[in-house]
Amino acid sequence: FCQNIEKEIRTSPKNVIFMIGDGMGLSHVHAAMTVSQKKLNLQHFPVIGLQETESSDNYITDSAASATALASGEKARNGVIGINPDGAFTESIIEVLIKQGFKTGLIATNTITHATPAAFIAHQPDRNMYEEIAADISNSGINIIIGGGLKHFTDRADKLNLVEKMKKQGYDFFEDVSQINSSRDKVLALTANSHMPFKINGRGDFLPVAVEKALYSLNKDNDKGFFLMVEGSQIDPACHNNDQEQFLAEMLDFDKAIGVALDFARENGETLVVVTGDHETGGVTVLKGNYETGEVKVNFSTKGHTGVMLPVYSYGPGSKIFSGFFDNTDFKERFIFSLNLENK
Numbered sequence: 001f002c003q004n005i006e007k008e009i010r011t012s013p014k015n016v017i018f019m020i021g022d023g024m025g026l027s028h029v030h031a032a033m034t035v036s037q038k039k040l041n042l043q044h045f046p047v048i049g050l051q052e053t054e055s056s057d058n059y060i061t062d063s064a065a066s067a068t069a070l071a072s073g074e075k076a077r078n079g080v081i082g083i084n085p086d087g088a089f090t091e092s093i094i095e096v097l098i099k100q101g102f103k104t105g106l107i108a109t110n111t112i113t114h115a116t117p118a119a120f121i122a123h124q125p126d127r128n129m130y131e132e133i134a135a136d137i138s139n140s141g142i143n144i145i146i147g148g149g150l151k152h153f154t155d156r157a158d159k160l161n162l163v164e165k166m167k168k169q170g171y172d173f174f175e176d177v178s179q180i181n182s183s184r185d186k187v188l189a190l191t192a193n194s195h196m197p198f199k200i201n202g203r204g205d206f207l208p209v210a211v212e213k214a215l216y217s218l219n220k221d222n223d224k225g226f227f228l229m230v231e232g233s234q235i236d237p238a239c240h241n242n243d244q245e246q247f248l249a250e251m252l253d254f255d256k257a258i259g260v261a262l263d264f265a266r267e268n269g270e271t272l273v274v275v276t277g278d279h280e281t282g283g284v285t286v287l288k289g290n291y292e293t294g295e296v297k298v299n300f301s302t303k304g305h306t307g308v309m310l311p312v313y314s315y316g317p318g319s320k321i322f323s324g325f326f327d328n329t330d331f332k333e334r335f336i337f338s339l340n341l342e343n344k
């Protein structure tokens, strides 16, 4: 077992799957572990680290600043997408890898224009500039885009129809995740006008299916490699609601999507999977639990975010450098280092 793990963590990956549970802290994982009554996929990751999340102007980050840091290795002010405190555009790992010829993808259960996916490709001074962010996405060259937010592409102040524009660039367009033809290289799937519903309100298997379809498309006929970012977007709003049932359903759904990524990585052998959060939401503590019955009682200490450090779970070649204690600005250079780009 240990020899296999050594081999896995020391070599260089071809592909990276980066999965971000918005608002996911350690207590969220522990509560999900208790309610699930079987091992979570997260419990199979051999390498664990811790990341610190503060933004450039606040001990407590928001998702725009933290996603900018995760994506580009630079701190930003709260509310800002892909721009550093000096006003310069940051360069995300996805922007670097597109130039290098990698295939790339973004998946979210919120609108694809929301802070976390946006920070991987857009540059806007305010996270609420959804139509401007959609325009940035339409100029990005990302291969696979799956999430909500159709209205930001089609019902716009400037009257442009970005879906039609992207079809002309060679994207196949889908409004239902199950309809995605994953034999295609360029996929734009906008599956709700705004956010997808909460898991408990009928989202179904949207997220695991989206991950499976994206991985098939990105891996097909690909000698260079790919980078896929997947966001479990709605752990955060469920915790803003202080709703235990809602957030545990989101956690188990995110873990199911993690299982799809892990199965792919085990079979593929050349894929690094890294899972973390962007900040903790809800100040969640686990007060009571029973692993046999799956009962759990959590307490929320805030309706907002907290500054507590977050767990980082890694699997596959290159995973070892995601251990220890590091900053949310350290992910990008670690991805670049692990991909060993200069030798490709």
Ligand SMILES: [Zn+2]
Residues within 6 Å of the ligand: 023, 063, 236, 237, 240, 281, 305
């Ligand atoms: Zn939040």
